[in-house]
Amino acid sequence: MLRLRRMLILILATFGSLYLVLCVVVFALQRSLLYPAPKGTPPLAESDGFSRLPLEGGLYVDLFHLPAPPGAPTVVHFHGNGEEVLTQMGLGSLMQARGLGFLTVEYPGYGASPGHPTEEGIYAAAEAALAWLRAKGVSAEQTVLSGRSLGTGVAVEMARRGHGSRVMLVSPYTSIPDIGATAFPFLPVRLLARDRYDTASKAAAVKLPVLIIHGEEDTLIPVDMGRRLGTLFPQAVVETVAGAGHNDVLEDPGKVYRHRMASFALGEP
Incomplete structure (x- = not known):
């Protein structure tokens, strides 16, 4: 009996140690998992809509800007975690063709921008881009905040800080810990998460009109998260896309x- 007890203790101790090691590894590597930043992008020339925006600490991020016609809104878009500024040009061209301005900002550590992405660092880049837009005469009332996937958390935080008049969220999540808990239910993700992007807790404070678009077959961010957020924002419309997943919801x-986003940004029904 004593021998069996010792064996059980040894087995439990071994599994406990392995579990602790797994938690440490996940904690250490979580940002590389959360931010799979595209690499190898050459520095962008400051022309054709591209500009370089200085940040604190000698860092910088790239901007892509298409000015709005006089009096028209500007869509400020925050991209997903596997995208970069260069991949947003098609969305910008469509918005421009619909009579809107467009601005998208790179994240630190993405594309040709130096540094490492963090929640606070991305917020700082977003606020710097919005200040840059204000200096060009575009007011908060003329600004429509937009985000996709990871970028939805950035758009909501900027809305909470008073930077826009409308918000568009494509494939949004309630929080990063919620996504992690869904993907890794056997780990204490809520204790380990360093970057949280807690949209659900901020939603009630965002009194602006909100459009949520979510693919019904999204296996990365469940459509139920988008639906739940629709009940948390005071003025939200949720539109789910039949047959669409996470990466193809806007690619029909x-x-x-x-075009639905453009109509919403213009204040059309």
């Missing part, structure tokens, strides 16, 4: 939901 041949 007719760009139906990109």
